Amino acid sequence: MPNLELDKLLLSRGDDGRAIPGSIAYWYSDFWTYIQLIVETIFMALTATIIGAAAAFLLCFPAARNLAPNSVIFLLSRRFMEICRGVPEILYALVLVFAIGIGPLAGVVAIAIHTAGALGKLFAEVNENASLRPVEGIRGVGGNWFEEMRYGVPQVMPNFVSYTLLRFEINVRASSIVGFVGAGGIGTELNRVISLYSDDRVVAVLLLIVLTVTLIDLLSERLRTHFIGKEHFA
Amino acid sequence: MLTTEKLTKNFKTRNAVSDVSLSIPQGQMVGVIGRSGAGKSTLLRMVNRLAEPTGGSITFEGRDVTALRGRALLEWRATCAMVFQQFNLVGRLDVLTNVLTGRLYHHGFVASMLQLFTASERAFAIRALDRLGMAHTALQQADTLSGGQMQRVAIARALVQEPRILLADEPIASLDPLNAKVVMDALRTINREDGITVVCNLHTLDTARSYCDRIIGLKDGVLVFDGTPEMLTQEMAREIYGAEADDAFAEGLTSTSLGGVPAKQRLTERDLAKNAQLGLAAS
Numbered sequence: 402m403p404n405l406e407l408d409k410l411l412l413s414r415g416d417d418g419r420a421i422p423g424s425i426a427y428w429y430s431d432f433w434t435y436i437q438l439i440v441e442t443i444f445m446a447l448t449a450t451i452i453g454a455a456a457a458f459l460l461c462f463p464a465a466r467n468l469a470p471n472s473v474i475f476l477l478s479r480r481f482m483e484i485c486r487g488v489p490e491i492l493y494a495l496v497l498v499f500a501i502g503i504g505p506l507a508g509v510v511a512i513a514i515h516t517a518g519a520l521g522k523l524f525a526e527v528n529e530n531a532s533l534r535p536v537e538g539i540r541g542v543g544g545n546w547f548e549e550m551r552y553g554v555p556q557v558m559p560n561f562v563s564y565t566l567l568r569f570e571i572n573v574r575a576s577s578i579v580g581f582v583g584a585g586g587i588g589t590e591l592n593r594v595i596s597l598y599s600d601d602r603v604v605a606v607l608l609l610i611v612l613t614v615t616l617i618d619l620l621s622e623r624l625r626t627h628f629i630g631k632e633h634f635a
Numbered sequence: 636m637l638t639t640e641k642l643t644k645n646f647k648t649r650n651a652v653s654d655v656s657l658s659i660p661q662g663q664m665v666g667v668i669g670r671s672g673a674g675k676s677t678l679l680r681m682v683n684r685l686a687e688p689t690g691g692s693i694t695f696e697g698r699d700v701t702a703l704r705g706r707a708l709l710e711w712r713a714t715c716a717m718v719f720q721q722f723n724l725v726g727r728l729d730v731l732t733n734v735l736t737g738r739l740y741h742h743g744f745v746a747s748m749l750q751l752f753t754a755s756e757r758a759f760a761i762r763a764l765d766r767l768g769m770a771h772t773a774l775q776q777a778d779t780l781s782g783g784q785m786q787r788v789a790i791a792r793a794l795v796q797e798p799r800i801l802l803a804d805e806p807i808a809s810l811d812p813l814n815a816k817v818v819m820d821a822l823r824t825i826n827r828e829d830g831i832t833v834v835c836n837l838h839t840l841d842t843a844r845s846y847c848d849r850i851i852g853l854k855d856g857v858l859v860f861d862g863t864p865e866m867l868t869q870e871m872a873r874e875i876y877g878a879e880a881d882d883a884f885a886e887g888l889t890s891t892s893l894g895g896v897p898a899k900q901r902l903t904e905r906d907l908a909k910n911a912q913l914g915l916a917a918s
Contacts, residue, residue: 534719534721534722534723535723535724535725535726537685537719537723538719538722538723538724538725538736538789538792539725539736539739540685540712541683541685541712541716541717541719541723542712542713542716542717542736542737542739542740542792542793542796543709543710543711543712543713543714543739543740543796544709544736544739544740544747545709547744547747547748548736548739548747548748551747551748551750552725552728552736552739553725555725555727555728556725556726556727558727
């Protein structure tokens with residue numbers, strides 16, 4: 402545990418630039434490194450969510466039982482999404498670190514793959530609950546399958562946005578984990594301090610992660626209610 | 636000329652439509668009557684190919700509609716517009732865009748994905764809305780409209796398809812009497828002024844009598860009556876409706892007793908040509 406002493410708690414660095422043991426400044430001497438890594442983690446989550454949600458969006462229409470153009474495409478897209486989400490992102494990250502190299506890119510790709518599968522399934526289920534009347538209306542005027550999807554299914558957008566934001570929260574947590582296998586983000590640092598048995602730093606990093614995740618959760622919850630509320634009363 | 640030859644659709648346990656042979660000349664207003672479950676909707680949906688026939692054939696001007704595939708099928712659906720009981724508009728889009736979806740068949744992939752419509756198409760859509768007295772709602776979101784208004788928007792959407800045939804599947808079944816009259820009047824005006832064949836499923840006898848040139852009666856999927864409204868006697872109607880007869884007549888006397896003004900005479904070929912010139916071709 403961190404060694405904190407009440408009388409030295411708020412002391413700043415001394416004249417020689419060294420922090421005094423027992424102060425917060427000593428405990429969090431790598432603060433800016435952590436912040437940099439946490440920002441990297443959030444960016445990883447953001448990128449992975451955007452890429453994954455885009456893939457999920459493309460997959461969810463053929464993967465919805467009521468919208469799929471035929472059963473072969475339906476089964477293919479369903480199975481593909483299962484492969485994507487069936488493997489935990491940390492395992493994908495492990496493989497991709499070998500394939501792409503150590504760094505955030507491997508983590509982003511790993512999380513994006515998992516997101517595409519998980520979010521695609523949720524999107525597809527939203528689609529399966531959508532009213533088919535507008536779709537039939539578009540089919541009736543001679544629209545092709547793409548036009549049926551484009552015009553017939555905007556009713557699902559608020560749900561899609563809400564699920565994507567929820568997934569972003571999950572991905573922030575996931576991207577702080579994938580660093581354990583060298584795929585970038587705060588996880589790399591966490592893994593390092595754990596392996597050094599530097600327990601005060603482990604607590605320091607964990608506290609920052611918990612704080613970040615809580616902040617992101619609160620923020621995205623606000624955004625989600627804003628979106629759903631706005632759609633609801635429009 | 637729209638012809639069906641022994642048109643049949645069977646579901647697992649029963650025949651929804653069996654051996655219906657019809658021939659409808661261009662420009663006729665046809666009412667299809669029958670009790671619920673008699674196969675009226677199935678018949679109409681087969682003509683538009685929203686439902687696949689299991690037997691028989693449909694021909695339009697010498698072309699076998701039942702054999703159409705791919706883009707030719709989409710073209711047929713664009714030619715043969717459909718108006719639904721539940722309107723089937725896209726509630727979250729505005730009225731104008733809903734009407735413009737009637738032009739989708741004529742669009743390229745990119746233009747329709749980006750919802751790009753030309754100025755002349757917009758003008759055409761506004762004119763169609765205006766004909767139905769709905770132009771003032773053009774920028775409203777479609778699901779804020781009332782049922783009668785939605786159905787008129789749906790008819791405007793059908794109009795911008797520039798169809799040869801307009802199929803209406805119970806267009807007034809979920810409307811109040813006043814809106815029902817507005818919608819039926821609109822369908823008849825379109826039929827008389829544009830020369831578009833209108834085939835309309837109706838639940839009540841009275842509406843069919845006052846609006847249609849020809850009435851077709853279906854009972855359990857079988858064609859039991861085909862003739863002018865005058866030929867439809869009380870006994871015949873009782874046979875078509877069976878146990879629901881009293882309902883159909885009672886309703887005819889009250890809620891959907893539309894009466895209305897007598898139908899206008901068909902316009903001459905010259906009027907039709909003039910109307911066509913005012914249409915999209917000119918814009």
